[in-house]
Amino acid sequence: MKPNHSIHDDVAYQFFYRQKWPDGFLCPSCGHRQAYTIHSRVRSLPLYQCKLCRHQTTLTAGTILEGSRTSLFKWRKAIELVSTKASVNAVQLAALIHVTYKTSWKILNKIRHAISDLDNERRMAGYVTGGVVFYGRPPYVYFRTKREHPLWVSCAQERQVRRDHSFEDNCGLYVKIKCLTDKDLDGQKLTYSGEKKLFEEHLESHALGSTLNRVEFRRDPFLHPIYCEAKNWINDTFKGIGRTYQQHYWDEYCFRLNYMHSDTPLIHILTSICMKNISYFILNAHVSS
Ligand SMILES: [Zn+2]
Structure with a gap:
């Protein structure tokens, strides 16, 4: 670490190191475990050279933190905040x-x-129920409007078809909300090709997989409340969002809903994702399917 680094940055460095290399350094090229550490005045992070x-390589190479001029301490704080229920704008x-x-x-x-x-890599198993909803539609409007965004809200009940009984509490559920395009729809219904x-x-x-009609969706004890809570969070935290980054x-x-009941704290899971060390819980999630 450069001398002007604070103790906070050193602690954050160790934190990210443990999430990226929980069993110690691992060469991304050949898988070797030992490296020389090279400190430099011009670089803020030490360089590791595989023996x-x-x-x-460096700690942040190949991750979303690579090339960032924001300190690791600040990155850690941002990841910590996104791991909380309210998150942050x-x-x-x-x-x-x-x-x-x-920068923020x-x-x-x-x-x-x-x-x-991570979510795009993760496929749902078991019984998957989904339905179409229109985000941004004013209340008591039952036809398509210009400013609304069609969504597919889905929930997998994965516990029922898995033989392994290691899942507890909410771990057997997995939720996805995905933006739809007009091509996926015929009026307000999902087309056959859209569903496929x-x-x-x-x-x-x-x-x-099965798709609920609009009445069934509104009465569904899981899907409709999940959508309402997600929508309220987005509206409260971001005051509404446009199409580009909505997904x-x-x-x-x-993500928070799906992983909050995991044995691993959410901040650790999120840090692992940011450090690209996602294999261990992706594998865990599929272990009994
Ligand atoms: Zn190597």
């Missing part, structure tokens, strides 16, 4: 970690991208 293949984060709005927005955007990548595309992208091949906000909400 076997000489590949050089860019204005709040900028004030809390003393960075510009632009970029940090949050990168964290959300990492979450979306969603199932192919988000369900495992042996999963059983990442729904993914962020679902």
Whole structure:
């Protein structure tokens, strides 16, 4: 560490190191466990050179933190805040970690991208129920409007079809909220090809998917409350959002919902995702399917 680094940065460095390399250094090129550590005046982070293949890497190489001029301490704080139920918006984060709005927005955007990548890798198993809803539609309006955004809200009950009984509490449920395009819809209904595309992208091949009609969706004890809570969080925290980045906000909400009952604290899971060390709990999530 450079001499002008604070003790907070050293603690944060150790924190990120443990999430990226829980069993000690691992060469990303050849898998060797030992490296020389090279400190430099020009670089803020030490360089590791693999003792076997000489590949050089740093703690943040290949992660969303790579190339960032924001300190690790501030990154850790941002990840910690996104791991809380209320999460944080860019204005709040900028004030809390003393960075510009632009930097704060970029940090949050990168964290959300990492979450979306994780969710796109994760397919749902078991019984999957989904329904269509229109975000941004005024109350008591029953026809399509210009400013609304169609969504597919889905929930997998994975416990029922898994033979392993290790899942407890809420761990057998997995929720996804995905933005739809007009091509996926015929009026207010999902088309056959729209449904097929969603199932192919988000369900495992042996999963059983079904789509509820609008009345069934509103009466569903899981899906409708999940959607309402997600929508309220987005409206309260961000005062509504446009189409471009909307998917990442729904993914962020679902991420907390899906992993909050995990044995591993949410901040550790999120840090692992940001450090690209996602294999261990992706594998765990699929272990009994
Ligand atoms: Zn190597």
